[in-house]
Amino acid sequence: MTRPTLVLVAHGTRSTRGVDMVAALADRVSAQVGTTRVAFVDVLGPSPAEVLRDLPGSAVVVPAFLASGYHVHTDVPREVADSAHPQVHVTPALGPDPVLARVLLERLREAGWRDGDAVVLAAAGSSDRRALADVRRAAAMLAELTGDRVEIGYVATAEPRVPDVVRRIRETGGRRVFVASYLLAHGLFHRRLEESGADGVAEPLGVHPDLVGLLVERYRSGSSSAMPSSGVAGSMTARA
Structure with missing residues (x-):
């Protein structure tokens, strides 16, 4: 069975340096889990819905947010629903951890x-x-x-x-x-x-090996929990 595609969802920034960092983070994660796509909920695209519409097979959406506020609780599930993708699992956000x-x-x-x-x-x-x-x-x-x-x-x-x-x-x-x-x-x-x-x-968290490992762990946990369905599967609650 083909592994689900990881969709890394970030906030978005006009900073070229920031965008490059998110891309580098996705590259590091991709080396361990396979195909990884990046989406943004604000400032720039593509949006999660746009990315998901282009994906064959299942997907695991990892919100790359350090706290679960409006973007995690509202924007991400709305984007997943708007995509009409039938096999999506949404993991908890990255933080706190x-x-x-x-x-x-x-x-x-x-x-x-x-x-x-x-x-x-x-x-x-x-x-x-x-x-x-x-x-x-x-x-x-x-x-x-x-x-x-x-x-x-x-x-x-x-x-x-x-x-x-x-x-x-x-x-x-x-x-x-x-x-x-x-x-x-x-x-x-x-x-x-x-x-x-x-x-x-201090510098932002950035492309740190432990952060890469946390993203991989979120993806693998989501992959093991994901099941084909006609809607969205997943938890929007941050890890306790």
């Missing part, structure tokens, strides 16, 4: 963070309470690794904003402050972090 916490810590150390330095987890932001809860879980996972409290700041939509959190930490503690970029790729949001006033800003 302990694997991502370990990558975040590695990125922080690369940026010069040391034990005792303050950490601000910088997320894109969302008006969806479920996504904000996921970010809090991600911060807790990172805090377990740093051994210290991890504050949360948002780039857009939600409060508090990253520069405000950095400023507050400086005023109350006097420690060096580092920003952990809870973003998948480079783009406008990451560029804004460079202006946050922090002592250092």
